[in-house]
Amino acid sequence: MSSASMSSASTSAAPSVSSPVIRLNPQDNVAVARWAVAAGTPLGQEGGVAAGDVPRGHKVAIAPIAAGAVVRKYGQLIGYATRAIAPGEHVHLQNMEMRDGDVAHEFCADARPTPLLPEAERATFQGYLRPDGQVGTRNYIGLVTSVNCSATVAKAVADHFNRGGGMAGRQNVDGVVALTHGGGCAINTAGEGYRFLSRTLGGYARNPNFAGIVMIGLGCETNQIDLVMGRSALTEGPMLRSLTIQRSGGTRKTIAAAIEIVNEMLDEAAKVPRTTQPLSGLKVALQCGGSDGYSGISANPALGYAADLIVQNGGTAVLSETPEIYGAEHLLTRRAVTPDVAEKLISRIEWWRDYTAKNGAELNNNPSHGNKAGGLTTILEKSLGAVAKGGSMPLEAVYEYAELIDRTGFVFMDTPGYDPVAVTGQVAGGCNIVCFTTGRGSVSGYKPAPCIKIATNTEMYEHMEEDMDINCGGIVTGDDTIEAAGRRIFERVLAVASGEHSLSETFDYGDNEFVPWPLGAVT
Template sequence: MQPDTLKTSSARSLCLRDGDNVAVAIDALAAGALVQGVSALCRIPRGHKIATRLIARNQPVLKFGQVIGHASTDIPAGDWVHEHNVEVHSFARDYHFAEDARPEHLLPETERATFQGFRRANGSVGTRNYVAILTSVNCSATVARFIAQEIEKSGILADYPNVDGIIPLVHGTGCALDTKGEGYKILKRTQWGYASNPNIAAVLMVGLGCEAFQINPWKDAYGINEGENFRTMTIQDIGGTRKTIAAGVEVIKDMLTVANKARRETVPASELVLALQCGGSDGYSGITANPALGIAADILVRHGGTAILSETPEIYGAEHLLTRRAATVEVGQKLVQLIEWWEDYTKRNRAEMNNNPSPGNKAGGLTTILEKSLGAAAKGGSTTLQAVYRYAEKVTQRGFVFMDTPGFDPVAATGQVAGGANILCFTTGRGSAYGCKPTPSIKLATNTTMFEKMIEDMDVNCGDILDGASIEEKGQQIFEAILAVASGERTKSETLGYGDAEFVPWQVGAVM
């Protein structure tokens, strides 16, 4: 959600909507500080909320013009509003479908931005050029890593300057699962999504041989033929660990020659598929970085590109704002069905949706999942919701779309990359340490304090919005950063070497 014109006082605070009964402390407020016409009754940590009027017990707490919880006790004006006096009650969401949908006003092709990308044989475009080693099962993970290590130790990568590197994409599942269950289907989609992601030039799939996730049926399901860009092998067929490592190294050497032929060329921004992520969120996330990223997503959509909002548990309580923007009633209803699935899923596992926010989110000022979701949904901008996808489904619809994923960042981003994301923007307030091979991750800091403290990890500071910088101009800056990174500029997480350990397929169902 985009904040209205911000109302500030000398002790810096923000009231985000007319009718809100809380304000956000930009800086820590001392007891007695006068803010929004009331005197602070106690110290209010930065990023946290202060009551601007009496909130009686069981009355809704309002921020962004929306319900973020209910008072568990009378909260006097000037008091600190947080988990000690706020709880989540069930309340009816005002579901309206497709009422705010409108035709997208795309820029003429001659006016669209461009970037330097790798055009693949199937017409898709990559922003990076990796060779990947996938594993069918955790039992082959070590061999995959050893193959990559042997290549790196040999020094031959220096002979292939157009290749960004070798990635061993290993995971912790692939066996002891129901081969007819949802977990198996998710893994199948995820593996294919990575194998076909345009940021990957060639793939070697390594298995053990006896696992539940068999390579040949997977190849048959997607019509995959082996060739210079795709090869498979199993440890049992090759004859053990050392022989498989040696065979894998030879395959990778051949693939490097093929991958190195790729060259960047000028392509339209409409070829960008942007994953929208947030992690380590704080009380500033929904005020600075998330709405600024929403502006960037809107700009990309106008240029014909695609933006994927995900993390279903982190739009819980804000989904009614998205259903209004759905292109059709059916698209909106599909989103509501996902919310209902998650309510049932958490109940079956003796959890609740309000188990999110995390302790770090709460320390940063977020009190309930409803508050977190309203801020998180701002990453999706304001354009029409064109489609809703299951986890790791291939995204084929251009424009703003939604993909069902958990809120856990590596699992969520893995689904988006499997869906075809070739670029990613990640907002963080607490300072998330994250990278995402093969898809570069641009880190957006919600506050200047954290940006300066973690300068080697953060790419863009959105904290200056609190000092008066325009959200619209920040969104344009983010869009320009997206184009630069898509053209080959390295992100901070890439420079640090992040991304090898962040491939985490969503594991659903019993481990047998």
């Protein structure tokens, strides 16, 4: 079953609000509790009663499940019963497990041309057109550090502007961002970790949400600035400059020099107006974190619906987090536009199998503690819900971590499941806005890309209303639909891309989430 049919099943099969559980597909032998269900509660049209208390968002058996039998949700395998499970029983860690297995792949079975709207009917947004043709949704100056040793200097320069009054009187500029990290030296320059770091720094330097970039290094580090710029085909000019502490004569002199450069860049950045731009200039990072049992029912498929609208209007939607599509990758390979695209996705899955094995781990290390508390039992269950963020459009391309995204439409980037690392890769690839679904309450911002937080359930949305931009909880209770919520997300994306602040921006969050993938040995 494709993710498109998963989404439609979630919409059409949702029972009335009188039922305390949601059965997502006719093939399922478990349903999801809409709210906390007490022992003895009738399970509505699914029949039977709850044999014990079932927490909100958790699964309850709606048919007998024999020991060793498949547990199904979304019409897909999510695990195996470790003992016989009677109807009405809570289904979770105590009676269900994951086992290794391979799913059948039918490459390109659902591939079709992307159904683009006629150009005259496509939505637009107000963005910053850059000289290279990219379009920014924000107008920042960035301080890119080559090594941890220059982090203090970069933060001091950013603080001068953002908190020390240096932005006073500045119009049409969003601020100064210090992109600091813990690496840059004592790494193998021939290894994947160095390649990822270099590619990430170069990708941020060309992200269209930055009007100007100052690259700041120590001077003697392994990760030399000129090598980073060379690998990313970057050339110094008025809006791309570099400094090293050792060449400048120390920290205070470097700070002073960088402040002078940034002042010049701010003057130039302020002259760039927002203008009407096509959605081909929009690259949207699709993310989920702090997921719960409602994620695959409400916010994720709603975001998938919005992603389809973005693609149909000529934009790009970027799914990532490879460990969180594990077990659901067959739904994506069916949508691949060519066998080569499907094979590349499978090759990344195989890389992860090898990588986790070498490190004494397994892909089912995920879900996290919070995911499990929210009702997710195995990575298969989490992945089937997570992949719904990708909507139903054809899969146009698969990218390695932090690679430049050079195709429009729906694409995939190989990243870890850890949100800050994943988003960092997407922004390095060119994403200029982030849509982030959460059930437990993730609160990160991701400068320079504005981040829209989308709640899976109303209880968390109301409890954390200062952090959540959109509520999809009504889908769970039957008061909303995936289509209506998806349309709201789409409209909010256009508004935020055009300058409206997301809540994380209102509170100026997002300075600490730049986390390049720390892969490889440090010597």
